[in-house]
Amino acid sequence: MELIAERGYRRTSLAAVAERAGLTQQGLLHHFPTKELLLVAVLEARDRWDLASSAASAAGSWRTGTLAQLVDYNATRPGIVQTYTVLSADSVTEDHPARAFFESRFRAVREAMAAVLRAEFGETLPGGLTPERAAPLLVAVMDGLQLQWLLDPQDVDMPAAFRDFVALLGRGGD
């Protein structure tokens, strides 16, 4: 994660990771046969740390405010956000080694987001949406804003835009 933060996705080589970790390249390849598989492991570790480091998660009480704080945090770490954006999009190509990871991650994230929305807003959101129907929109907004922000951080205020979307969802159900 240090190297990705310093150099970005493209310039982080397995050789550099091995050196920073004090391993031979062969030692690193034993654990992670390809760069893609190493990066998937980095993203899995980020997911775990983000969950564990949130005080709210200890109480099982994620709310949209917790999500907004996560977006704030992401705005301070473009390297890892870049890695996530590139690798998740790349995974849609044929036979990609990270495809299974992202398929199951997106399903799990949609389910988790539906639970957050239900806990905060109940069964009915604006427009008559259920939490399950709003969840893919919430995930899409997070991902789509990351892409726009990575390309143009001056023009796109990612944390403010995310809060705008949450406000749309929180206006009371029909």
Add this chain to the structure above:
Amino acid sequence: MELIAERGYRRTSLAAVAERAGLTQQGLLHHFPTKELLLVAVLEARDRWDLASSAASAAGSWRTGTLAQLVDYNATRPGIVQTYTVLSADSVTEDHPARAFFESRFRAVREAMAAVLRAEFGETLPGGLTPERAAPLLVAVMDGLQLQWLLDPQDVDMPAAFRDFVALLGRGGD
């Protein structure tokens, strides 16, 4: 576009494109020095055709209904959507040849979306959002849903989810 539709992004080689177009590889490379630049040209052509083929655009009257029809159409052409998703995300990496194209495309699309929202909903959207503040959310939803749909078309109904988002925006301003 035919080859991308048949084989997907990864398996579309410059050699195959040259053969299909009846060019030598050198002839093709004269016009498009890299695969990335060829693909950018394909995406530019798609943008032009989508604009020109819409009856609404002739009258200068794009509405959110026109956008929903475009999402319907995209759901029938996963190859080109895959190409857009992979290449736009890839463009955020250092010194990527398509970065300038996507930066200016996203700015133009946000402006166009703000104009669509203003024409349809006026100056104030739900939550007190201006068209300019809602536009990046609209673009993010389109892009983010494409990624989820490409990974899991059984679980994600992209056209229905997009219409859900438009309905959220159309509930009348504060």
